[in-house]
Amino acid sequence: MRINFVLNGEPRRVECDPDRRVVDLLREELGLTGVKEACGAGECGACTVLVDGQARLSCLMLAAQLEGRELTTIEGLAAAGQTLDPLPASFVETGAVQCGFCTPGMVLSARALLERAPAPSRREIRQGLSGNLCRCTGYQKIIDAVELAAARGRGDEPWPR
Amino acid sequence: MNPRGFQDGRKTSRDGDLAKARGLEMFAADRYGAGMLWAGVRRAGVAHAAIEGVDTSRALAAPGVVAALTHADIKGSNRQGVIQRDQPVLADDRVRHRGDAVALVVAETRQALAAALELISLQLSELPAVFDPDQALAKGAPIIHPGHAGGNLLLGGRVETGRGEAVLAECAAMVEAEYRLPWQEHAYLETEAGWAIQEDDGRLIIVSSTQTPFRDRQEVAEALGLDPARLRMIAPPTGGAFGGKDGVSVQSLLALAALACPGRPIKMWWSREESFLASPKRHRARLRYRLGADSQGRFQALAAEIVYDTGPYDHLGGAVLTLGLEHAGGPYRIPNALIEARAVYTNNPVSGAFRGFGVPQVAAAMEMTVDLLAAKLGRDPLDLRRLNAVRRGDIIAPGVTLTGSTEIGQCLDRLEAHDLWRGRRAWKEAAGPFQRRGVGVAAVMHAVGYGPMVPDVGNAKIELGADGVFSLFCGVVEMGQGNSATYGLLAERVLGQEPGSVRLIQPDTDRCLPSGSASASRTTFTFGNAVLGAATLLRERLLARAADALLGVAPAEMALLPGRVRHLPTGKELPLDLLARLMTPEQRVAVHRHRAPASTQRPSADPVLQMHGLPHEVFSFGAVLAAVEIDELTGRLRVERLITAVDCGGLIDPLLAERQVEGAVVQGLGYGLYEEFLAREGRVLSPDLATYIIPTALDAPEMETVFVPGHEESGPLGLKGVGEVGIDGPLPALANALRDAVGDCPRRFPLTPERVLEALAGAGERGGRP
The missing domain is CATH 3.10.20.30 (Beta-grasp domain)
Structure with missing residues (x-):
């Protein structure tokens, strides 16, 4: 069809x-x-x-x-957005990418989370990403990355370079 | 053709990581294209059987099927394996576990492939099977490899030091316990995958998710009866490996398919269920420990009996056993010991390499036993560990003298000074109603590199391209550790170039040089030194050539700077692209071989144990502090805090080191709390990620990682390996925390709510339910 x-x-x-x-x-x-x-x-x-x-x-x-x-x-x-999405670079900076096989899905789940909660707590980030498995990182640096991207998205943190 | 699957020109960890975060990295599974065929295997489905016939005719006649192959189509030994070549590519005379591959089908589409695999007819005559290592060693047990001299004993190892176990009877305090550790599945997100093509000149290109491209080439060549020079193996970054891709998975099958279908690209990608069934696991193990101390708490004697269930094939079971044996007594001075370990063939799923490599099992047993001894002596468990912790020059239980950097004492000091440890009593007392809290500790050590016999060698190659850009040809695989970026950093430092200016070429047997596996906490330790050597050689050659070009000035007056060479007294400069044009292609390439130090100690006279890696020269150390809260009503165990102190020598990139520790810690936490790989009569009962539970973002605690200062003389910039040491400690630290909270701890894992409730009821020390 x-x-x-x-x-x-x-x-x-x-x-x-x-x-x-x-x-x-x-x-x-x-x-x-x-x-x-x-x-x-x-x-x-x-x-x-x-x-x-x-x-x-x-x-x-x-x-x-x-x-x-x-x-x-x-x-x-x-x-898709008007501006460059801060998530991928934030993942890189905080060391949230290892093998990278989960990363695209993780980044998109994080994007969906930030759309509905622009200033999530770490607990809310964990909740929002709980459907995305990662076997390399132990998640901590992924949580750091989403926090950083959220702050950048709100203008609370400068963008890199 | 220009094979995709490796990414030239990714220069830094940031470049590589950004490509991954944007979905641009090409993994082995990511190749598609016109005319691509799909390959898959029919697996046995029974645990032990004689093969009487395999009929592929119906499959071959099905629409879209290009080839259907059996062992009869294999011209070589049809045997692969790292140490013992005991695993068939396609089963011939017999099936030894349910996941054995019996027939290979190649088809135009995945749908045609799936349909054709169902049409393969297997005539199997079932044999009595054995699933328990003790039963496998009993008289009259079905023998899994009739040609193997040891029967079902793959390997037995024994080391006795001092006066051995006799000293236990003289100890002021002695404790004993038996532990059972379950299988652990790697559960990398990228299942086994690859693609291959036979080119017009007959060469086979095999791109696969592997930790060992050079060794794969040799194994595939032998198994299929090919000249290794006919094979080109390419290893793009893996989508996770952790030891599970330390050995052949899809490679031989793809090569066999490519031989049958010349000129067509062929892809194989295992499903999650297939991966769980056919890939190796961490060995399940049974361990019986007895540990004795004098009245001051000084460890006097250890007796350890360790049985690893290796499944039907060696994979790396003998080497896993040997590393377990070496680490059985942990990072402590123990003058008398008897350590006996056995790896036993069964018809269960295959066990093999998994980050930790036999050590998580013994660390669990030893560290829980140390806490039992502390309780018996009435001693603080951290204090007892500090009393017995090794210093450089001390001898560990299997009789190995520690000659490298040894900073376990600093690790324990950092934990003792931590606010969690100092404030633990108040924190525990603050537990809410129906909650109990506990704090546990564990101390571990982990060998770096291969051991004395198998040369632990890296061969680095660096080229100054005609365009004036350096390329570094990596010999070991990138599997997410960021090791290739670290090699780039090392080369840039020696060559005086800007960070991120060296082009990284991922392993390719045609372009890079053999440098061993990405395993054993060795990649940066060994290959990093090779990079330093190659970069130094190339720097000296470039300076000498530039000095000649500037009409005979002294090389010592020259400096290699970003993009150029400068003659310091006159300020004259030569850009690197110009310098490159003054040199032949051969002159622009530098190669350096580095062999990591091999121990000359012989704690055991058994040459088989030496061949399997006993002993090591360099060890990393770690200590874990875990705080847990237990719900008395539900048995739920929550990890509140987890602190890891690590001695991995000097740090080249602290963020990369911390990534390794955090990832290993959460895998270790999963091992202790959630991950229960179940098989009954060889049938996998936890076939997917809905039944085999790995930690999610909600399960992983907030972690703290502390690196203690250290320097290992033999490591690049003082570094030791950090890939594995983080996985050894979480399970025993959590178990000890549970014991601290409720006064008891199960000796079976993982610590499910049911087992926690049994501990609360006081049943744990009696072993609990299986």
């Missing part, structure tokens, strides 16, 4: 089977391999994308569900 949606700010028309998983559509056909898959069952959060600004698991979504929606992947994070 033909599906119309907005991908990373650009209107797209895609011809595909309606039961194609969104993660496969994005990775295999649209070349957006920043969307990771690590469980295929909605357990780990690595495949997180933003659908109309909400964090969603692309391994549990079918292509037909994208009709009329606005989809943002990690590749489109900066492009």
